[in-house]
């Protein structure tokens with residue numbers, strides 16, 4: 001979307017205004033240290049609804065919720081880097097990161113309350129789902145998860161919920177069939193998380209803006225590792241399980257890369273993401289929105 005760069009600047013300005021409304025210097029200072037990423041959720045919402053003041057404001061609300069969830073997630077994951085910069089918890093400690101998350105989250109809900117009921121319900125339900133997804137993610141880190149369905153359900157909650165709500169809300173604003181767009185966002189969101197988990201393995205720390213190959217150390221047995229577990233022999237399985245939840249040496253990383261490649265685990269994970277991407281396209285095939293098809297394609301082909 002050509003106009004998206006302009007829209008992005010406008011959305012960030014609205015987010016800053018929302019934060020400034022809280023009238024607290026500490027909050028302003030902490031927020032100034034955060035940065036925005038690709039803003040996929042806003043891109044999606046605007047690609048469905050078109051640009052208007054209420055759509056841009058709703059994007060700012062959704063991006064504040066997304067920022068809040070990442071502030072909390074970095075505390076939960078004990079992550080010290082986000083988008084090639086120190087995370088807020090690394091700079092100011094866990095307490096400040098959690099509280100800034102709370103302020104952003106609460107302000108977003110205050111602004112959301114001005115919207116029609118269907119929109120307020122869609123966004124608030126998705127936040128409940130993403131928080132449940134995060135709990136699932138944390139519990140799944142207790143031991144190596146070998147259950148693909150459980151992993152995919154967690155991705156649907158943790159990541160797809162807010163993406164689905166963004167597409168749904170765009171449709172509600174534009175008076176379109178919101179169920180179709182919700183299904184599109186849901187499938188796109190699952191594909192997005194699978195690709196995210198693939199990139200953790202295939203990309204460098206510099207490209208990712210955070211340490212590479214950190215998922216397994218953080219206790220996340222993502223789809224490529226589940227495939228590896230399914231396909232490995234007994235000795236290899238033992239080796240894989242011994243690497244779960246510990247910091248990896250270079251030799252251990254190398255072992256993982258070799259075996260993931262040997263059993264086509266990355267390739268097949270990308271194929272699974274493509275299946276979800278095709279389902280996403282299927283949901284909106286009669287809607288004639290080429291921007292949404294491009295978003296799916298770019299998401300699958302992305303490198304960070």
Ligand code: FPP
Nearest residue numbers: 065068069072073101105130131134158159
């Ligand atoms: C990133 O996952 C995390 C999420 C997509 C959701 C996090 C949700 C919460 C912490 C609960 C909601 C809280 C509020 C205040 C709305 P990841 O760790 O796999 O991705 P990463 O590698 O980018 O950290």
Ligand code: MG
Nearest residue numbers: 073074077079
């Ligand atoms: Mg994380």
